[in-house]
Amino acid sequence: MKELKQIHAHAITHGLARFAFVSSRILDFCAQSQHGNLCYAETLFNHMSTPNIFDCNSMIMGFSRNSEFQKSLSIFNHMRSIGICPNSHTFTAVVKACVSLSLLEQVHTLIVRLGYLSDIYVISSLISLYSRHGAVEVARRVFDESPNSNVVSWTSLISGYCSNGLVNEARALFDAIPVRNDVSYSAMVSGYVRNGCFNKGIDLFRELKSCMHVKPNRSLLVSVLNACAAVGAFGEGKWIHSFINENGFGYELEISTALVDFYTKCGNVNAAEEIFSRMPHKDVTAWSAMILGLAINGKNQQALDLFAHMEKVGPRSNAVTIVGVLTACNHKYLLTEAWRLFGRMSKVYGISPSIEHYGCMVDILARAGQIKEAEILIKSMPMEPDGAIWGSLLNGCLMHGHVELGQRVGKLLIKLEPQHSGRYVLLANMYSRLGWWESASKIRKMMKDRAVPAISGWSFIEINQIIHKFVADDKSHSYSRDIYNVLSKLGKEPEDFLVAKDEYFI
Incomplete structure (x- = not known):
C-alpha cells in the first residue's frame, strides 16, 4: 500500500488520475489485493463522479471477501440506480453476499430476467449459496435447468450435497461426471472427511492415484491427510508426504500444518517437530x-514451552491455541498453570472462554480430584x-469415589442425553463397582426399554495400506477365525512360559 499510494500521488500530480483505466486499476488493487486496503478503496470509490462496471465489481468483490455483505449489496443497488447494468462478474460476487434465502431468491430472479443463466460461474455461485442456506433441492433444480454444465457446476453441487450431509447423493453425482479433475476429486474427498467417512475418502484418493490425467492439488492432499490422521492410516499419509516432497510443494503453510496434525495423531512426534521447524512461515x-499434538502425546511440558516461545515470536493466540495449552495442563501438577491461563484468557488474549475451554478446565479439575471445584465451575x-462437561464430572466422581454426586450427575446425564449409550454404561459401571447390582441392573434395563443402541468402541489397524476396522467381539472380518486362533x-503361551520358568528355577 505504501508503494501504491506513491503511484496514486504521482498519478494525481501528473493529471493521470482522471483516466478511468488508471483510477480503476488503483481501486482494484486496494479493494482486492491481499496487500490492499479496503477503507482506502472505499474512499477512492466515493470520490469517483462516474464509476464504471469494473469499479463497482471491484468494490462488490472486495466487500464480499471481507464478509461486509451489506456494503456489497449497497454498491450493487447504487450501480443499478445510476444506470450501470450488472454483468456476470457482478452476479457471481453479489450472490455470495446474499445472507438470507429471500435475498438470494430476489437476485436469482434478476439473473433470470437479465439472461445470465447461461453463465457457468453465475450458476455455480447460485448452487453453492442455495446449498449453504440448506435449500439443496433448489440448488439441484438450478443445476438441472442450466443450459451449460461443466465440471465447475457439477463440483459446486457435490460440495453442496456434502455440506448438507447428503454424501451418498454427492457420490452418485460424482460418479456421473463426464470428466473429473483435481477439484472435483477434492470436493468429494473433503466431503467424505467432513462427514466422518474417512475410509471412503482414502479409498477415493487411491482411485485418483491410478488416474494418470489427474494430479492431486493442495486442497485434496490436505483433506486426505486429515482422513489419515483420523483413522491412523500411517502408510497412506507417509505416501502423501513423499509425494509432497517429490513434487516441489515444499513446506507450504496449509500442507505442512496438515502433516503436523497427521504425524502427531499417529504418535510420530519427532516427524511433526521436524516439519514444524522447517516451515518458513507459521500462522x-x-x-x-x-x-x-505435543499435549495429546503426553509431552505436556514441551507443549507449554512451545506456547511460551509462541508468545515471544509467534502470532497472537486464538481460542484453539488455548484449548491445546489447557489440554497440556491435564495433570494434577499443572493445575495452577491451567487456572492461570484460564484467568488470562479475557484480560490478556481478549478471548471469551467457550464451552470447550470450560470443558477442559472441568476435566482437569475432575481428574485431579477437585470434584467440588469442578462442580462450582x-x-x-x-x-x-x-x-461432555457433565460426563467429565461423572468420570471424576468414578475415579475418586464421590458416589452421591456421581449418582446425581449420572441421572442428569441420562435425562440430558437419553439416546447416548455411554451415559447409561458409566452410571451402571459405578453401581457395579460399588456392588449395587440391583441399581446397575435397573440402569441396563432402562437402556433396553428405551431401545438405546449400544455403540461399541472400535479400533483401526493398517496393513499394506489396507485399513481394517474392529469392534469388541467382532467376528465379521474375513480372517476372524485365524485372528481368534x-x-x-x-x-495359553504365557501360562506355559510361567510353568517352564518355575521348573527351571526349581
Whole structure:
C-alpha cells in the first residue's frame, strides 16, 4: 500500500488520475489485493463522479471477501440506480453476499430476467449459496435447468450435497461426471472427511492415484491427510508426504500444518517437530496444531514451552491455541498453570472462554480430584453445560469415589442425553463397582426399554495400506477365525512360559 499510494500521488500530480483505466486499476488493487486496503478503496470509490462496471465489481468483490455483505449489496443497488447494468462478474460476487434465502431468491430472479443463466460461474455461485442456506433441492433444480454444465457446476453441487450431509447423493453425482479433475476429486474427498467417512475418502484418493490425467492439488492432499490422521492410516499419509516432497510443494503453510496434525495423531512426534521447524512461515493454526499434538502425546511440558516461545515470536493466540495449552495442563501438577491461563484468557488474549475451554478446565479439575471445584465451575458457566462437561464430572466422581454426586450427575446425564449409550454404561459401571447390582441392573434395563443402541468402541489397524476396522467381539472380518486362533494361542503361551520358568528355577 505504501508503494501504491506513491503511484496514486504521482498519478494525481501528473493529471493521470482522471483516466478511468488508471483510477480503476488503483481501486482494484486496494479493494482486492491481499496487500490492499479496503477503507482506502472505499474512499477512492466515493470520490469517483462516474464509476464504471469494473469499479463497482471491484468494490462488490472486495466487500464480499471481507464478509461486509451489506456494503456489497449497497454498491450493487447504487450501480443499478445510476444506470450501470450488472454483468456476470457482478452476479457471481453479489450472490455470495446474499445472507438470507429471500435475498438470494430476489437476485436469482434478476439473473433470470437479465439472461445470465447461461453463465457457468453465475450458476455455480447460485448452487453453492442455495446449498449453504440448506435449500439443496433448489440448488439441484438450478443445476438441472442450466443450459451449460461443466465440471465447475457439477463440483459446486457435490460440495453442496456434502455440506448438507447428503454424501451418498454427492457420490452418485460424482460418479456421473463426464470428466473429473483435481477439484472435483477434492470436493468429494473433503466431503467424505467432513462427514466422518474417512475410509471412503482414502479409498477415493487411491482411485485418483491410478488416474494418470489427474494430479492431486493442495486442497485434496490436505483433506486426505486429515482422513489419515483420523483413522491412523500411517502408510497412506507417509505416501502423501513423499509425494509432497517429490513434487516441489515444499513446506507450504496449509500442507505442512496438515502433516503436523497427521504425524502427531499417529504418535510420530519427532516427524511433526521436524516439519514444524522447517516451515518458513507459521500462522496461529500451525502453532496450535503443534502445541495440541505435543499435549495429546503426553509431552505436556514441551507443549507449554512451545506456547511460551509462541508468545515471544509467534502470532497472537486464538481460542484453539488455548484449548491445546489447557489440554497440556491435564495433570494434577499443572493445575495452577491451567487456572492461570484460564484467568488470562479475557484480560490478556481478549478471548471469551467457550464451552470447550470450560470443558477442559472441568476435566482437569475432575481428574485431579477437585470434584467440588469442578462442580462450582460448572454452575458459574455463562452457557448451559453440555453432556461432555457433565460426563467429565461423572468420570471424576468414578475415579475418586464421590458416589452421591456421581449418582446425581449420572441421572442428569441420562435425562440430558437419553439416546447416548455411554451415559447409561458409566452410571451402571459405578453401581457395579460399588456392588449395587440391583441399581446397575435397573440402569441396563432402562437402556433396553428405551431401545438405546449400544455403540461399541472400535479400533483401526493398517496393513499394506489396507485399513481394517474392529469392534469388541467382532467376528465379521474375513480372517476372524485365524485372528481368534492366534489370540487363543497367545493366551495359553504365557501360562506355559510361567510353568517352564518355575521348573527351571526349581
